[in-house]
Amino acid sequence: MGLQEKVLKQYFELMKRPTFKEMSSDTGIQVTRIFRLFNKAPMKLEEFQIFEKRVKELSGMSSTLEDMAYECSISLGAEAVRDLESYLLRKLELWRLKQINTYYNDAKQIG
Protein backbone atom coordinates (compact mmCIF):
# COMPACT_ATOMS: atom_id res chain seq x y z
CA MET A 1 0.00 0.00 0.00
CA GLY A 2 1.39 3.40 -1.00
CA LEU A 3 1.55 6.55 1.10
CA GLN A 4 -1.56 7.93 -0.58
CA GLU A 5 -3.66 4.88 0.27
CA LYS A 6 -2.33 4.86 3.82
CA VAL A 7 -3.18 8.46 4.53
CA LEU A 8 -6.64 8.14 2.98
CA LYS A 9 -7.40 5.02 4.96
CA GLN A 10 -6.24 6.61 8.23
CA TYR A 11 -8.25 9.76 7.49
CA PHE A 12 -11.34 7.75 6.57
CA GLU A 13 -11.21 5.76 9.79
CA LEU A 14 -10.42 8.72 12.04
CA MET A 15 -13.34 10.67 10.55
CA LYS A 16 -15.56 7.64 11.26
CA ARG A 17 -16.41 6.82 7.65
CA PRO A 18 -17.49 10.22 6.32
CA THR A 19 -19.33 10.87 3.03
CA PHE A 20 -17.46 12.47 0.11
CA LYS A 21 -19.32 15.71 0.84
CA GLU A 22 -18.21 15.70 4.49
CA MET A 23 -14.61 15.00 3.46
CA SER A 24 -14.77 17.83 0.98
CA SER A 25 -16.01 20.39 3.51
CA ASP A 26 -13.46 19.14 6.06
CA THR A 27 -10.46 19.35 3.74
CA GLY A 28 -11.50 22.08 1.32
CA ILE A 29 -10.86 19.72 -1.61
CA GLN A 30 -13.64 19.44 -4.22
CA VAL A 31 -16.05 16.47 -3.91
CA THR A 32 -15.27 15.17 -7.39
CA ARG A 33 -11.55 15.35 -6.64
CA ILE A 34 -12.02 13.44 -3.37
CA PHE A 35 -13.96 10.80 -5.29
CA ARG A 36 -11.11 10.47 -7.77
CA LEU A 37 -8.49 10.25 -5.03
CA PHE A 38 -10.39 7.42 -3.36
CA ASN A 39 -10.49 5.73 -6.74
CA LYS A 40 -6.70 5.86 -6.92
CA ALA A 41 -6.10 9.02 -8.96
CA PRO A 42 -2.57 10.19 -8.05
CA MET A 43 -2.57 12.73 -5.23
CA LYS A 44 -0.87 16.12 -5.49
CA LEU A 45 1.66 17.01 -2.80
CA GLU A 46 -0.55 19.74 -1.32
CA GLU A 47 -3.50 17.33 -1.14
CA PHE A 48 -1.34 14.79 0.64
CA GLN A 49 -0.24 17.46 3.11
CA ILE A 50 -3.87 18.43 3.82
CA PHE A 51 -4.83 14.81 4.58
CA GLU A 52 -1.67 14.21 6.58
CA LYS A 53 -2.32 17.35 8.66
CA ARG A 54 -5.91 16.31 9.35
CA VAL A 55 -4.80 12.78 10.33
CA LYS A 56 -2.39 14.26 12.85
CA GLU A 57 -5.02 16.65 14.20
CA LEU A 58 -7.66 13.94 14.45
CA SER A 59 -5.30 11.56 16.24
CA GLY A 60 -4.46 14.30 18.74
CA MET A 61 -0.76 14.18 17.97
CA SER A 62 0.96 17.26 19.35
CA SER A 63 4.32 16.35 17.86
CA THR A 64 4.91 13.99 15.01
CA LEU A 65 5.78 10.38 15.57
CA GLU A 66 8.96 10.98 13.59
CA ASP A 67 10.05 13.77 15.98
CA MET A 68 9.30 11.65 19.00
CA ALA A 69 11.07 8.61 17.57
CA TYR A 70 14.16 10.71 16.91
CA GLU A 71 14.15 12.13 20.44
CA CYS A 72 13.73 8.64 21.92
CA SER A 73 16.58 7.29 19.80
CA ILE A 74 19.03 9.92 21.05
CA SER A 75 17.79 10.13 24.67
CA LEU A 76 16.74 6.67 25.86
CA GLY A 77 18.98 3.75 26.72
CA ALA A 78 19.71 0.94 24.25
CA GLU A 79 17.26 -1.50 25.83
CA ALA A 80 14.43 1.03 25.90
CA VAL A 81 15.04 1.83 22.25
CA ARG A 82 15.03 -1.90 21.41
CA ASP A 83 11.72 -2.24 23.28
CA LEU A 84 10.15 0.56 21.26
CA GLU A 85 11.53 -0.79 17.98
CA SER A 86 10.17 -4.21 18.73
CA TYR A 87 6.77 -2.79 19.70
CA LEU A 88 6.53 -0.73 16.51
CA LEU A 89 7.75 -3.58 14.34
CA ARG A 90 5.12 -5.98 15.69
CA LYS A 91 2.38 -3.38 15.16
CA LEU A 92 3.59 -2.89 11.60
CA GLU A 93 3.78 -6.62 10.83
CA LEU A 94 0.23 -7.11 12.06
CA TRP A 95 -0.96 -4.12 10.07
CA ARG A 96 0.65 -5.55 6.91
CA LEU A 97 -1.11 -8.87 7.42
CA LYS A 98 -4.46 -7.11 7.72
CA GLN A 99 -4.06 -4.88 4.68
CA ILE A 100 -5.32 -6.91 1.75
CA ASN A 101 -8.63 -7.38 3.58
CA THR A 102 -9.42 -4.05 5.09
CA TYR A 103 -8.42 -1.46 2.54
CA TYR A 104 -10.27 -3.03 -0.35
CA ASN A 105 -13.35 -3.76 1.76
CA ASP A 106 -13.42 -0.09 2.75
CA ALA A 107 -12.84 1.02 -0.85
CA LYS A 108 -15.73 -1.16 -2.03
CA GLN A 109 -18.03 0.45 0.53
CA ILE A 110 -17.22 4.01 -0.41
CA GLY A 111 -16.74 3.51 -4.16
Next chain:
Amino acid sequence: MEKGLLLIERFIIESLSKKDMNIQELAIQTKLDHGLLLNILPNLMMRNMIQYKRGTYSLNRLEGQKWISQINKKEFLKEEVKDVFQSLVNNYFKEEVAKNSDLKVQKIWLTKDEELTFNSHLKGLENFFKNVKESRLRKAENERLFEQKVVIWGHMSYGDIVNEILEAV
Protein backbone atom coordinates in the same frame (compact mmCIF):
# COMPACT_ATOMS: atom_id res chain seq x y z
CA MET B 1 17.02 -12.30 10.57
CA GLU B 2 15.71 -14.43 13.45
CA LYS B 3 12.23 -13.56 14.53
CA GLY B 4 9.52 -14.82 16.80
CA LEU B 5 5.80 -15.07 16.21
CA LEU B 6 3.01 -12.56 16.29
CA LEU B 7 0.26 -13.68 18.63
CA ILE B 8 -2.03 -14.18 15.67
CA GLU B 9 0.54 -16.52 14.06
CA ARG B 10 0.84 -18.55 17.25
CA PHE B 11 -2.95 -18.74 17.30
CA ILE B 12 -2.84 -20.53 13.94
CA ILE B 13 0.10 -22.76 14.89
CA GLU B 14 -1.78 -23.84 18.04
CA SER B 15 -4.89 -24.61 15.99
CA LEU B 16 -2.89 -26.81 13.65
CA SER B 17 -1.19 -28.53 16.56
CA LYS B 18 -4.59 -30.08 17.41
CA LYS B 19 -5.08 -31.52 13.92
CA ASP B 20 -4.51 -30.85 10.24
CA MET B 21 -7.15 -28.50 8.85
CA ASN B 22 -8.43 -26.91 5.68
CA ILE B 23 -9.07 -23.18 5.53
CA GLN B 24 -12.73 -23.48 6.55
CA GLU B 25 -11.87 -25.53 9.64
CA LEU B 26 -9.15 -23.05 10.54
CA ALA B 27 -11.62 -20.18 10.21
CA ILE B 28 -14.03 -22.00 12.58
CA GLN B 29 -11.27 -22.74 15.08
CA THR B 30 -9.86 -19.23 15.14
CA LYS B 31 -12.87 -17.13 14.07
CA LEU B 32 -10.43 -15.24 11.83
CA ASP B 33 -11.46 -13.91 8.44
CA HIS B 34 -10.55 -16.11 5.42
CA GLY B 35 -8.65 -13.28 3.78
CA LEU B 36 -6.57 -12.69 6.87
CA LEU B 37 -5.82 -16.41 7.17
CA LEU B 38 -4.76 -16.43 3.53
CA ASN B 39 -2.29 -13.63 4.30
CA ILE B 40 -0.82 -15.31 7.36
CA LEU B 41 -0.58 -18.92 6.17
CA PRO B 42 1.91 -18.30 3.30
CA ASN B 43 4.20 -16.50 5.76
CA LEU B 44 4.22 -19.53 8.03
CA MET B 45 4.80 -21.79 5.02
CA MET B 46 7.76 -19.71 3.91
CA ARG B 47 9.21 -20.10 7.40
CA ASN B 48 8.83 -23.90 7.07
CA MET B 49 6.47 -24.07 10.04
CA ILE B 50 3.47 -25.39 8.16
CA GLN B 51 2.80 -27.35 4.98
CA TYR B 52 -0.04 -27.33 2.48
CA LYS B 53 -1.11 -30.53 0.75
CA ARG B 54 -4.37 -31.23 -1.11
CA GLY B 55 -6.28 -28.40 0.51
CA THR B 56 -5.06 -29.17 4.03
CA TYR B 57 -2.66 -27.26 6.23
CA SER B 58 -0.51 -29.12 8.74
CA LEU B 59 2.44 -28.41 11.00
CA ASN B 60 5.85 -29.19 9.55
CA ARG B 61 6.74 -31.65 12.29
CA LEU B 62 9.84 -32.91 10.46
CA GLU B 63 11.56 -29.59 11.01
CA GLY B 64 9.65 -28.94 14.24
CA GLN B 65 12.61 -29.05 16.58
CA LYS B 66 14.30 -26.29 14.65
CA TRP B 67 11.46 -23.78 14.39
CA ILE B 68 9.81 -24.54 17.74
CA SER B 69 13.00 -23.84 19.67
CA GLN B 70 13.43 -20.71 17.57
CA ILE B 71 9.95 -19.24 18.25
CA ASN B 72 10.09 -20.17 21.92
CA LYS B 73 13.28 -18.26 22.60
CA LYS B 74 13.00 -16.15 25.73
CA GLU B 75 13.21 -12.80 23.95
CA PHE B 76 10.43 -13.74 21.51
CA LEU B 77 8.13 -15.15 24.20
CA LYS B 78 8.59 -11.94 26.16
CA GLU B 79 7.16 -9.93 23.24
CA GLU B 80 4.19 -12.27 22.89
CA VAL B 81 3.39 -12.08 26.61
CA LYS B 82 3.57 -8.29 26.40
CA ASP B 83 1.01 -8.42 23.56
CA VAL B 84 -1.28 -10.56 25.71
CA PHE B 85 -1.00 -8.10 28.61
CA GLN B 86 -1.57 -5.12 26.39
CA SER B 87 -4.61 -6.63 24.76
CA LEU B 88 -6.10 -7.55 28.13
CA VAL B 89 -5.51 -4.08 29.56
CA ASN B 90 -6.80 -2.28 26.42
CA ASN B 91 -9.88 -4.47 26.27
CA TYR B 92 -10.62 -4.02 29.96
CA PHE B 93 -10.45 -0.23 29.75
CA LYS B 94 -12.45 0.08 26.52
CA GLU B 95 -15.62 1.97 27.31
CA GLU B 96 -17.73 1.16 24.31
CA VAL B 97 -17.40 -2.63 24.50
CA ALA B 98 -19.39 -4.84 26.86
CA LYS B 99 -16.92 -6.30 29.37
CA ASN B 100 -15.89 -9.79 28.47
CA SER B 101 -12.66 -9.60 30.40
CA ASP B 102 -11.61 -9.09 33.96
CA LEU B 103 -8.51 -7.49 35.38
CA LYS B 104 -7.64 -7.15 39.02
CA VAL B 105 -4.64 -5.34 40.45
CA GLN B 106 -4.12 -5.43 44.20
CA LYS B 107 -1.48 -3.64 46.21
CA ILE B 108 -1.21 -5.26 49.58
CA TRP B 109 1.36 -5.72 52.33
CA LEU B 110 1.52 -9.32 53.52
CA THR B 111 2.87 -10.77 56.76
CA LYS B 112 4.87 -14.00 56.57
CA ASP B 113 1.78 -16.06 57.44
CA GLU B 114 -0.38 -14.23 54.93
CA GLU B 115 2.29 -14.76 52.29
CA LEU B 116 2.17 -18.50 52.97
CA THR B 117 -1.63 -18.47 52.57
CA PHE B 118 -1.31 -16.45 49.38
CA ASN B 119 1.24 -18.91 47.96
CA SER B 120 -1.02 -21.82 48.79
CA HIS B 121 -3.91 -20.13 46.91
CA LEU B 122 -1.62 -19.72 43.91
CA LYS B 123 -0.59 -23.36 44.13
CA GLY B 124 -4.28 -24.32 44.29
CA LEU B 125 -4.97 -22.31 41.15
CA GLU B 126 -2.05 -23.92 39.32
CA ASN B 127 -3.27 -27.39 40.36
CA PHE B 128 -6.75 -26.54 39.12
CA PHE B 129 -5.42 -25.61 35.67
CA LYS B 130 -3.18 -28.69 35.58
CA ASN B 131 -6.16 -30.94 36.41
CA VAL B 132 -8.35 -29.31 33.76
CA LYS B 133 -5.63 -29.86 31.14
CA GLU B 134 -5.18 -33.48 32.15
CA SER B 135 -8.92 -34.15 32.06
CA ARG B 136 -9.04 -32.73 28.51
CA LEU B 137 -6.39 -35.26 27.50
CA ARG B 138 -8.55 -38.09 28.87
CA LYS B 139 -11.84 -36.76 27.53
CA ALA B 140 -11.58 -34.16 24.79
CA GLU B 141 -14.27 -31.47 24.70
CA ASN B 142 -15.45 -30.01 21.43
CA GLU B 143 -13.70 -26.74 22.12
CA ARG B 144 -12.65 -24.10 19.64
CA LEU B 145 -9.39 -22.26 20.12
CA PHE B 146 -10.93 -18.80 20.08
CA GLU B 147 -13.13 -19.80 23.04
CA GLN B 148 -10.16 -20.65 25.24
CA LYS B 149 -9.66 -18.40 28.23
CA VAL B 150 -6.35 -16.69 28.75
CA VAL B 151 -5.59 -16.23 32.42
CA ILE B 152 -2.62 -14.23 33.65
CA TRP B 153 -1.35 -13.96 37.17
CA GLY B 154 1.85 -12.92 38.84
CA HIS B 155 3.22 -10.70 41.55
CA MET B 156 6.20 -8.54 42.31
CA SER B 157 7.08 -6.05 45.01
CA TYR B 158 5.93 -2.48 44.41
CA GLY B 159 9.49 -1.23 44.76
CA ASP B 160 10.84 -3.68 42.19
CA ILE B 161 8.12 -2.62 39.75
CA VAL B 162 9.07 1.03 40.16
CA ASN B 163 12.78 0.24 39.86
CA GLU B 164 12.26 -1.78 36.70
CA ILE B 165 10.28 1.08 35.17
CA LEU B 166 13.06 3.51 36.07
CA GLU B 167 15.73 1.23 34.62
CA ALA B 168 13.80 0.70 31.38
CA VAL B 169 14.43 4.18 29.94
